[in-house]
Amino acid sequence: xxxxxxxxxxxMTRAKIMVVDDDPDLRQALSLRLRANNFDTVNVCDGYxxxxxxxxxxxxxxxxxxxxxxxxxxxxxxxxxxxxxLSVIPVIVLSARDPExxxxxxxESGAVAFFxxxxxxxxxxxxxxxxxxxxxxxxxxLPS
Amino acid sequence: xxxxxxxILLIEDNPGDADLIRLRLVESxxxxxxxxxxxxxxxLACLESETPSLVLLDLNLPDSHGAxxxxxxxxxxxxxPVVILSGQDDEALAIKxxxxxxxxxxxxxxxxxxxxxxxxxxxxxxxxxxxxxEISRKQQIEFKNQFLSHVSHELRTPLTCIHQYVTLLLxxxxxxxxxxxxxxxxxxxxxxxxxxxxxxDLLEATRAETGKLRIEPRCTDIGELVKQxxxxxxxxxxxxxxxxxxxxxxxxxLVYADPDRTLEVLINLLDNGIKxxxxxxxxVVKASMVETDLSAVYLSVTDSGRGIPPGSLxxxxxxxxxxxxxxxxxxxxxxxxxxxxxxxxxxxNGRMWVASQPGIGxxxxxxxxxxxxxxxxxxxITHKGHLRESITLVRVExxxxxxxxxxxxxxxxxxxxxxxxxxxxxxKDLVLPPMExxxxxxxxxxxxxxxxxxxxxxxxxxxxxxxxxxxLKAGGTLRVAAEKLPVSNRDDSRTLEEQVWGVAxxxxxxxxxxxxxx
Numbered sequence: 001x002x003x004x005x006x007x008x009x010x011x012m013t014r015a016k017i018m019v020v021d022d023d024p025d026l027r028q029a030l031s032l033r034l035r036a037n038n039f040d041t042v043n044v045c046d047g048y049x050x051x052x053x054x055x056x057x058x059x060x061x062x063x064x065x066x067x068x069x070x071x072x073x074x075x076x077x078x079x080x081x082x083x084x085x086l087s088v089i090p091v092i093v094l095s096a097r098d099p100e101x102x103x104x105x106x107x108e109s110g111a112v113a114f115f116x117x118x119x120x121x122x123x124x125x126x127x128x129x130x131x132x133x134x135x136x137x138x139x140x141x142l143p144s
Numbered sequence: 145x146x147x148x149x150x151x152i153l154l155i156e157d158n159p160g161d162a163d164l165i166r167l168r169l170v171e172s173x174x175x176x177x178x179x180x181x182x183x184x185x186x187x188l189a190c191l192e193s194e195t196p197s198l199v200l201l202d203l204n205l206p207d208s209h210g211a212x213x214x215x216x217x218x219x220x221x222x223x224x225p226v227v228i229l230s231g232q233d234d235e236a237l238a239i240k241x242x243x244x245x246x247x248x249x250x251x252x253x254x255x256x257x258x259x260x261x262x263x264x265x266x267x268x269x270x271x272x273x274x275x276x277x278e279i280s281r282k283q284q285i286e287f288k289n290q291f292l293s294h295v296s297h298e299l300r301t302p303l304t305c306i307h308q309y310v311t312l313l314l315x316x317x318x319x320x321x322x323x324x325x326x327x328x329x330x331x332x333x334x335x336x337x338x339x340x341x342x343x344x345d346l347l348e349a350t351r352a353e354t355g356k357l358r359i360e361p362r363c364t365d366i367g368e369l370v371k372q373x374x375x376x377x378x379x380x381x382x383x384x385x386x387x388x389x390x391x392x393x394x395x396x397x398l399v400y401a402d403p404d405r406t407l408e409v410l411i412n413l414l415d416n417g418i419k420x421x422x423x424x425x426x427x428v429v430k431a432s433m434v435e436t437d438l439s440a441v442y443l444s445v446t447d448s449g450r451g452i453p454p455g456s457l458x459x460x461x462x463x464x465x466x467x468x469x470x471x472x473x474x475x476x477x478x479x480x481x482x483x484x485x486x487x488x489x490x491x492x493n494g495r496m497w498v499a500s501q502p503g504i505g506x507x508x509x510x511x512x513x514x515x516x517x518x519x520x521x522x523x524x525i526t527h528k529g530h531l532r533e534s535i536t537l538v539r540v541e542x543x544x545x546x547x548x549x550x551x552x553x554x555x556x557x558x559x560x561x562x563x564x565x566x567x568x569x570x571x572k573d574l575v576l577p578p579m580e581x582x583x584x585x586x587x588x589x590x591x592x593x594x595x596x597x598x599x600x601x602x603x604x605x606x607x608x609x610x611x612x613x614x615x616l617k618a619g620g621t622l623r624v625a626a627e628k629l630p631v632s633n634r635d636d637s638r639t640l641e642e643q644v645w646g647v648a649x650x651x652x653x654x655x656x657x658x659x660x661x662x
Contacts, residue, residue: 023301029308036317096300098293098347100358117300118307118340121315 015132016040018059020050020076021094022068030063037125047071051079054086061132064111066095066102077109090131094119149175150268153196155217156229157182157205161252165200165229165260172261184208184216191221198268199226203237211240218245225271227264247271285354292350296343303343307336338477345480349463352487357405359491363515364403366441367396370431373410381418387426388414396431398515399441401492406512409485410443413508416481417447420467420506425449440494440511451502460498461486485510518648522641524591531632531643535591537654591651629654 017039021027024045031041044053048070054062062080066073073093080086093106096117103114113127152169156162162180169176179196181187184207187199199221203213217226227248228241238249247267250260310333312318314326321329351357374390381388399406410429417427425448434442452460452467459465464479489496489510500506525532631647638646 023305025305026301026308029305029312032312033308033315033317036315096297096304098297100351117304118336119304121311 014038014040015060016042016057017128018042018044018050018054018057018062020044020047020062020068020073021065022046023065033121034128039128045069047073047076047079050076051083051086054080054089055083058085059089061128062089062091063128064091064093066093066097066106074105074109077106077111081110092124092127092131094124149177150197150264151177151179151194152198152200152264153187153190154178154180154200155182155184155187155205156180156200156202158202161202168257168260169264171257182206184213187217188220191217191224195221195224197225198264199224200264201226201228203228203230203232211237211244214241214246215244223271223275225267227267289350289354292346296347299339299343303336303339306332307340310336342478345478345484348484349478349480352484355491357484357487357491359402359405359488361400361402361492363517364399364401364406366399366401366406366431366443366512367392369403369407369410370429370443373407373414374429376411377414377418380415381427384418384421385423386418386421388418389426389428391428391430391432393432396433396441399512400515400520401494401512402488405488405492409488409510410445412481412485413445416508417445417449417506420449421447422449425505437511438514440513442509442511444507444509446505446507448505451504451506452498452500453502457498457500461496482508516648517652518641518645521591521648521651522644525631525644525647526640529640531636531640531647533632534630535647535651537591537629537651 017034019027019030019034019041021030021043022045027043027045031043034041042053042057042059044050045068047068050062050064050068050071064073064076068076071079073095077091080089080091087110090112091110093102093111093114094117095102095106095114099114099116106114112131115124115127154162154165154169156165159182162182166178166180169178179190181190182205184205187201190196191199199217201214201217203210205213208216214226214228222245225247226245227250228238228246229250229252230237231252233251233254241249247270248263250263255263310329313321314329314333348357370390370392374388378388414427414429421427427448428444428446430442430444430446432442434440456465456467461482463483465482466479486496489512493513494511496508496510498506498508525535629650631650633643636643
């Protein structure tokens, strides 16, 4: 009975995550994993579309690569800050680049976390849940 | 050089010799400006303000003699060509000078104006070539670093893709797997992880080479770290039926080391030990104090493997060293692990070495310096040879998801420093609200010295969870409570060092009595 109620609750409030990465295979793999963990996903392949899609879809969280065509990850972070509605969305950077230098810079640019590829799945999911729970832009209950 | 006159700094105390040399230099075809000084101290002062084209040097001066003279000049102006013009025909000294970086050693009276001009000209040319070589060497290192950084980035991208799909399959997120299939995929994942580790080692070795390893030493419970490393490696040992034993002294003092990096070293040594020990063998980790050296904790990892041939013993810590007799199964790295481990230990003021007996086993040992609060406190709580009047003891709590605090220990320290500065700016007495104890992930203490506008800070985790910690990746709060502690006693007859020791005890006691935990 309780489980059912929870399920209904979850369907009503599934968190939406936008994955920004220029590698289509990786986008698909990430989306599969996120959907298996009860998240909705939106995929984007470049920096320019990331902003347009964020405005249209209002995701609850963004997973962002740094090396992107049409505006790299840093440009996306900067652009997100320009829009009050988008600046509150937590952004997790997932990049193959060296954390040395890049980690600090992304966090200073407004990201909530930096993960180097390949990231540990459980750790990444943990931070996604924690960031959503902290309530930036999303007040719903969390998919467990 | 051809259009601008050469500027020669002549260091010669004998006025007759000086005039003669000056005359010879001016006589020669090329245009030169000669600045003559009689003492080494004058020369060093000159080099402070301008860089000559060449230094022409007598060795025996009123304020310096022999090798000391050129050593100090070379130290002061490493990029300026130096030529010695000496009254002594001393071949041994001449060779020593050239080995140290002097361009030429000429003997007064043996040389004509023409020869002198040529010698000086060639000295300048040679120095120029050396300089160009040095620049080229630096450029090559820089290129190599950029290349490795680029390659590792490019390798990570496809590796991430493999990792993602393999884990999708293994986690059963895209349908059920047969047991055999799961086993095969686990083998794939193991190889992916090995590749990942190799890429990481490549970059780490480059950093070690250029002294850029990220090491943040702090107060660390080494016994806990040993237990943690052993717990992490137990499954690997069990898989190979190797017994893993821990021997810890009853009371091991705290060490001053980076817990994450030290854990890495322990895991590396354990992994090697297990790798090179046959099934049913044993690996023993020991942490102890040794009577002959009470300033460090000794750690060792002993295996019952086949040992290292005496000929290879001196090379095991070198880059890219691979055991020539290793069977393919145990060759899983680039041969950089021990090199990196030794660098991590050395940069924390420890030592690392190996002893081995073929057929019996190997022991890798390393030391880590003891943690001494008094030693760390010294620069902080003394000011111009006296103890400061008071210090501030601050309790900091980190909650699990902190938006404020992210990243490394150093960044955490910087953040705390910033908070403290802000507090002090507003209220010089540093009155902060006391905090209720909460479900903090980590609690630690800061000792800060405050003199009106400036606060210097030192962080030490004296209590709370020690050892490697989960990284605080995102979100949350930093909670701070501070208390001012008077430390100076005007009538104190003890030496400054003894007083600092006293303060260190006082701080430890204060924390233990919960002074800062109300």
